[in-house]
Amino acid sequence: MQHLKQDSASDISELPVLNVTAQMVLLCAWRTVKEVSLFLGELSEQAPISSAEDSDECHGKSLLTEEQVLTIGSHLAMLLVETKHRGAFEQAYVGFCKLCGRLWRHPSARLHNLPRLWMKELMDIITWGKGTKLCATRRSAGLPFMVQAFLTTELQVGGNTSCFRQSMAALLELADVTDNRAGARRSINAISGTATEDSVGNSTASDPSNIAENFKILYVSTESSDCVDTVEARIHALNILRSLFRHSVLGESVTPYIAQGVIVAIQGFKGKTWAERNSATLLFSALVTRIFGVHRSREELSIRNRMTGRIFFLRYPSLYEFLLEELKEAIASMEECYSSLQPGLFPVLLLLSRLYPSSLEGTDSNLQDRGEMHTNL
Numbered sequence: 001m002q003h004l005k006q007d008s009a010s011d012i013s014e015l016p017v018l019n020v021t022a023q024m025v026l027l028c029a030w031r032t033v034k035e036v037s038l039f040l041g042e043l044s045e046q047a048p049i050s051s052a053e054d055s056d057e058c059h060g061k062s063l064l065t066e067e068q069v070l071t072i073g074s075h076l077a078m079l080l081v082e083t084k085h086r087g088a089f090e091q092a093y094v095g096f097c098k099l100c101g102r103l104w105r106h107p108s109a110r111l112h113n114l115p116r117l118w119m120k121e122l123m124d125i126i127t128w129g130k131g132t133k134l135c136a137t138r139r140s141a142g143l144p145f146m147v148q149a150f151l152t153t154e155l156q157v158g159g160n161t162s163c164f165r166q167s168m169a170a171l172l173e174l175a176d177v178t179d180n181r182a183g184a185r186r187s188i189n190a191i192s193g194t195a196t197e198d199s200v201g202n203s204t205a206s207d208p209s210n211i212a213e214n215f216k217i218l219y220v221s222t223e224s225s226d227c228v229d230t231v232e233a234r235i236h237a238l239n240i241l242r243s244l245f246r247h248s249v250l251g252e253s254v255t256p257y258i259a260q261g262v263i264v265a266i267q268g269f270k271g272k273t274w275a276e277r278n279s280a281t282l283l284f285s286a287l288v289t290r291i292f293g294v295h296r297s298r299e300e301l302s303i304r305n306r307m308t309g310r311i312f313f314l315r316y317p318s319l320y321e322f323l324l325e326e327l328k329e330a331i332a333s334m335e336e337c338y339s340s341l342q343p344g345l346f347p348v349l350l351l352l353s354r355l356y357p358s359s360l361e362g363t364d365s366n367l368q369d370r371g372e373m374h375t376n377l
Contacts (some may be wrong), residue, residue: 016121025089034091037079041070042096044102049107066111073099073118074217080149081218082133089142094102096149104157104348119150123170125218126236136232136275138355139282143236144243146170152249164253166191168244172260175237175283177267231273235368238279245286254290259316261287261350266326269343277343284347301354312314323348 049069050062065073076099077317079092100115124312126134126143135141151164241261245254254261268280289295291312292305313320330345 009069030085030088033079033083033088035078037088037092037095039095040076041098044069044095045098046071049102049106049111051106051110053243062075069099069111069114070215070217073114076121077118077217080146082135084135084138084141086141089145090144093145093149097153098148098151099155101157103151114215115150115154116191118217119147119163119167120189121216121218122146122150123167123191127233129172134232134236136235139238139242139279140239147240148243148247151213152247153243155249155253161253163191168257171237171239171241171244172257174265175234175241175262175264176271177234177266231271231276233266234271235279237273238264238276238283242283242286243281245283245290251290258287258290259318262316264317266322266347267345269347273298288351288354304354306354309355310358323351 043065047063048059048061049064049066051066071181073096076092076096077270080089080096082093083089103111103114122143134143149166151167154163155161160346241264244250245258245261261283265280265284268283269277271277271280292307326342326344326348330348331343333340
């Protein structure tokens with residue numbers, strides 16, 4: 001036995017000593033974050049959860065309490081909001097999706113409405129919370145993933161989709177080139193209106209005035225801080241919209257918002273900062289792919305990636321007047337100064353290049369009386 005101990009000690013002493021480098025520490029750190037996120041997501045999806053309104057018998061059979069669910073949600077949310085390493089926040093997104101999906105399905109009104117309250121809290125921070133750690137670079141990092149987790153899980157569960165509709169309205173208003181945060185605030189407040197009423201109506205131990213405060217997961221105050229820069233808020237909104245329009249799960253659900261998304265993206269080309277124009281470019285690219293499909297040919301535009309003007313304007317009628325006004329504005333600018341080009345002209349021409357005349361154009365088309373665009377072209 002003593003001989004074996006001596007052999008093992010000599011073997012250990014002969015092992016090469018590895019130098020711990022910064023790269024190794026970083027690798028181990030993000031892998032730890034990845035595994036912890038996946039474990040918390042699996043735990044929240046599979047384990048029984050009890051709310052504060054349940055009986056003592058239910059508490060005895062449950063593995064997770066309401067407070068522990070809030071702790072898990074806060075941990076995953078902070079990873080998504082503050083982490084810039086894509087490999088780390090992508091796994092946090094998977095865990096957060098599992099948590100949100102479980103909460104949307106939970107029979108307790110308090111737990112069922114948590115994702116709605118969290119979405120409202122996040123939109124408040126994007127709109128008004130100055131001094132937060134939201135990343136305006138790297139396409140807003142994990143912020144679009146967090147919003148995506150709220151909305152995709154709500155649609156997958158089915159039933160009421162008011163959170164999705166109100167969130168899309170708030171994001172489009174926030175991404176508008178004008179400072180429309182007052183309108184965005186009304187849409188944001190509508191996100192949690194029903195949720196707060198349901199939570200208050202089913203709670204006997206909580207003060208209604210503090211119900212939303214008790215369910216916070218990001219713990220960022222927006223009441224006493226100065227307003228966040230409108231440009232930064234608009235950049236976040238554009239990046240989130242790009243993520244939502246690209247997501248395959250939201251294909252049919254985002255269709256009613258495509259026209260307004262195109263308007264917001266083209267207006268973003270006129271932004272005063274490069275970051276704003278860059279985010280608008282990415283959003284416009286995502287919308288073109290959503291409308292016309294993936295470009296399969298590198299050399300020339302396939303007929304599968306084009307559309308007749310008749311079908312296009314029947315699907316998105318509000319774009320006709322908007323594109324016409326953009327063309328008029330560009331023409332007036334060039335007539336005033338020959339070397340001056342409007343930034344919004346390029347996306348308009350790119351969009352029109354995907355259209356071709358219909359065989360019905362000029363016969364029974366409802367656009368036959370609208371010759372102004374052809375005249376301007």
